[in-house]
Amino acid sequence: MLRFCNKMNHRQTIRYGGGSPFPALGLATGLAVGLAALMLLASPAAWAQGSKQEAQRLPAAAGGTDKRPSGVAANPSAVHFRDVTQAAGIHFHHERAASDQKLYLETMGAGAGWIDYNQDGFLDAIFVNSGWTPFFHPDKAPQPALYRNNGDGTFTDVTEQAGIHTDGTFFFGVAIADFDNDGYPDIYLTGYRHSVLYHNNGDGTFTDVTAAAGVGDDGAWATAAGWFDYDRDGKLDLLVTNYVQFDVDHPVTCGEKKPGYRAYCHPDSFSGSSPRLYHNNGDGTFTDVTRKAGLENKDGKSLAVVLADLNGDGWPDIFIANDTQRNFVYLNNGDGTFRDVSYSSGAGFSEEGRPEAGMSADAADVRNNGLYDLYVSHLDFELNRYYRNNGDGTFLDATIPSGLGRTNYSNSSFGARFFDFDNDGWRDLLVINGHILDNIALYHPNVTYAEEKKLYRNVGGGKFVDATETQDQAFRAPRVGRGLAVGDYDNDGWLDFLVNNNGEAAQLFHNDGATQPAAKKNHWLAVHLVGAKSNRDGIGAKLKLTAGDLVSYDQAKGGMSYCSAQDPRIHFGLGSHAKIDTLEIEWPSGERQVIRNLPADQIVTIEEGKGVTPYRYPALRKK
Numbered sequence: 005m006l007r008f009c010n011k012m013n014h015r016q017t018i019r020y021g022g023g024s025p026f027p028a029l030g031l032a033t034g035l036a037v038g039l040a041a042l043m044l045l046a047s048p049a050a051w052a053q054g055s056k057q058e059a060q061r062l063p064a065a066a067g068g069t070d071k072r073p074s075g076v077a078a079n080p081s082a083v084h085f086r087d088v089t090q091a092a093g094i095h096f097h098h099e100r101a102a103s104d105q106k107l108y109l110e111t112m113g114a115g116a117g118w119i120d121y122n123q124d125g126f127l128d129a130i131f132v133n134s135g136w137t138p139f140f141h142p143d144k145a146p147q148p149a150l151y152r153n154n155g156d157g158t159f160t161d162v163t164e165q166a167g168i169h170t171d172g173t174f175f176f177g178v179a180i181a182d183f184d185n186d187g188y189p190d191i192y193l194t195g196y197r198h199s200v201l202y203h204n205n206g207d208g209t210f211t212d213v214t215a216a217a218g219v220g221d222d223g224a225w226a227t228a229a230g231w232f233d234y235d236r237d238g239k240l241d242l243l244v245t246n247y248v249q250f251d252v253d254h255p256v257t258c259g260e261k262k263p264g265y266r267a268y269c270h271p272d273s274f275s276g277s278s279p280r281l282y283h284n285n286g287d288g289t290f291t292d293v294t295r296k297a298g299l300e301n302k303d304g305k306s307l308a309v310v311l312a313d314l315n316g317d318g319w320p321d322i323f324i325a326n327d328t329q330r331n332f333v334y335l336n337n338g339d340g341t342f343r344d345v346s347y348s349s350g351a352g353f354s355e356e357g358r359p360e361a362g363m364s365a366d367a368a369d370v371r372n373n374g375l376y377d378l379y380v381s382h383l384d385f386e387l388n389r390y391y392r393n394n395g396d397g398t399f400l401d402a403t404i405p406s407g408l409g410r411t412n413y414s415n416s417s418f419g420a421r422f423f424d425f426d427n428d429g430w431r432d433l434l435v436i437n438g439h440i441l442d443n444i445a446l447y448h449p450n451v452t453y454a455e456e457k458k459l460y461r462n463v464g465g466g467k468f469v470d471a472t473e474t475q476d477q478a479f480r481a482p483r484v485g486r487g488l489a490v491g492d493y494d495n496d497g498w499l500d501f502l503v504n505n506n507g508e509a510a511q512l513f514h515n516d517g518a519t520q521p522a523a524k525k526n527h528w529l530a531v532h533l534v535g536a537k538s539n540r541d542g543i544g545a546k547l548k549l550t551a552g553d554l555v556s557y558d559q560a561k562g563g564m565s566y567c568s569a570q571d572p573r574i575h576f577g578l579g580s581h582a583k584i585d586t587l588e589i590e591w592p593s594g595e596r597q598v599i600r601n602l603p604a605d606q607i608v609t610i611e612e613g614k615g616v617t618p619y620r621y622p623a624l625r626k627k
């Protein structure tokens with residue numbers, strides 16, 4: 005999140021020219037977009053290079069095409085996301101721990117996640133909460149919440165019986181994985197000055213194993229974290245990103261010096277901190293290998309991470325979104341070390357060469373060509389960036405040509421995910437918004453703290469259209485949005501989502517499916533990976549699905565969105581294709597599997613070295 009507090013007045017003057025805010029905003033937006041477009045035109049070399057690389061790469065990479073296959077052309081559609089929070093029995097309300105000191109922590113939390121902690125086939129929900137500060141100290145510390153999915157559309161708060169109880173630590177994010185390969189997913193909570201690893205005991209309870217594991221990340225303000233097997237030894241390692249060096253005991257005063265105008269400080273007021281990489285030793289302990297891996301980098305002011313093979317060499321890479329600093333792109337050398345290509349990658353900065361307020365990160369094959377494009381969300385008056393992957397570890401800022409630059413300019417965006425919400429075979433985009441400053445309206449009368457979510461539909465060819473208006477008032481009602489976790493909690497093949505809102509009630513939205521008759525019949529496949537030689541979660545596995553003229557790629561990735569944990573199953577929308585011709589899987593161990601003639605509309609469990617195993621995912625019971 006760039007620009008607030010001390011610099012605000014100055015920038016405000018530039019931006020609005022002192023005129024009436026509404027028309028001025030339109031003008032400013034238009035100007036900015038126009039300028040960006042001009043800059044695009046002004047760098048024909050970059051354009052030509054990008055197009056050429058893509059032209060060379062597409063046939064080789066995909067045997068496919070950037071164009072919409074005929075099978076999905078007939079499905080122009082929207083879906084209906086229905087707010088089912090109340091009906092589902094979810095009553096989590098994030099505590100923002102507000103104080104008149106305007107501690108930076110107060111406005112940044114928190115994440116949300118999906119975890120099938122009891123392995124009954126239904127995703128359960130977890131919400132991260134704040135904690136104590138010197139200026140907010142109720143008798144009972146705010147607690148995270150674990151909600152068990154009852155399999156009938158309702159959830160039950162099982163936090164206490166699961167043994168999850170925190171000590172007042174102020175938490176921000178969650179990362180889920182089965183780090184010890186025992187078949188039950190574990191919980192890592194990132195926090196201010198301390199983070200916690202909860203081991204899943206397999207009987208519905210968890211044990212805090214942080215001290216023995218050595219992953220407390222003590223002293224740092226941890227935000228996003230992700231699990232991946234960077235050295236491909238079959239054991240999941242942990243990447244923790246840290247934000248600024250903020251001292252809660254000695255708060256700095258920012259904002260204008262008049263009543264009500266004190267504001268959360270700009271990240272420029274604080275030094276950065278390095279991400280940390282913890283290597284899993286396989287005996288319940290981890291070793292901090294940050295320096296050895298070449299990842300020590302104190303420029304980090306990190307809020308999001310995505311762990312995926314970005315250059316296609318089989319080794320998982322690291323993309324970290326930084327606030328007011330260049331994003332980090334670290335490519336895996338395959339020998340336990342990484343090389344920093346942030347400056348040369350094209351994804352470190354905006355197209356104009358500016359570092360921006362990176363708050364979310366995702367990577368997905370949105371063009372169905374096997375190349376994982378990046379999305380990074382930012383503060384208001386910055387564009388959320390869409391970086392096209394050239395396939396060689398370099399990226400091209402395609403925000404404007406993709407159509408994603410147009411409509412979210414005055415919002416501040418946190419959680420964001422690419423996912424195929426209408427199952428037409430093209431991964432779409434959901435962006436969760438909410439400003440940083442609770443008193444932003446005093447500074448910018450036309451900007452609000454709570455903001456509308458944005459939904460974008462992928463129409464093929466690397467282009468998106470804003471589909472927010474297809475949603476109802478419950479979806480569009482402004483919130484101080486933060487964490488976003490996408491997952492199919494009722495196993496009906498239509499992806500649903502959870503949102504954690506700062507200082508507000510959390511939300512669960514059910515995807516009711518397509519609203520247009522033709523698209524209602526869109527097919528899908530979800531893949532539950534069970535690694536054997538590889539890590540049990542199969543994180544790092546690469547999948548290529550072919551169904552008629554649809555070719556779609558995905559990876560089991562770590563991280564994603566803002567401080568949140570996603571459905572671990574790999575979801576493919578298939579459009580009109582009722583059958584999968586081939587599903588090719590390349591496991592992190594190097595083992596390859598090809599599965600042929602799979603029927604659509606099911607969740608398949610695929611075991612490394614064995615193939616499809618008979619596990620049947622339960623369908624939701626009628627309550």
Ligand SMILES: [Ca+2]
Pocket residue numbers: 119120121122123124125126127128153
């Ligand atoms: Ca469950």
Ligand SMILES: [Ca+2]
Pocket residue numbers: 232233234235236237238239240241284
């Ligand atoms: Ca490992």
Ligand SMILES: [Ca+2]
Pocket residue numbers: 423424425426427428429430431432461462577
């Ligand atoms: Ca789609």
Ligand SMILES: [Ca+2]
Pocket residue numbers: 491492493494495496497498499500515
């Ligand atoms: Ca669903």
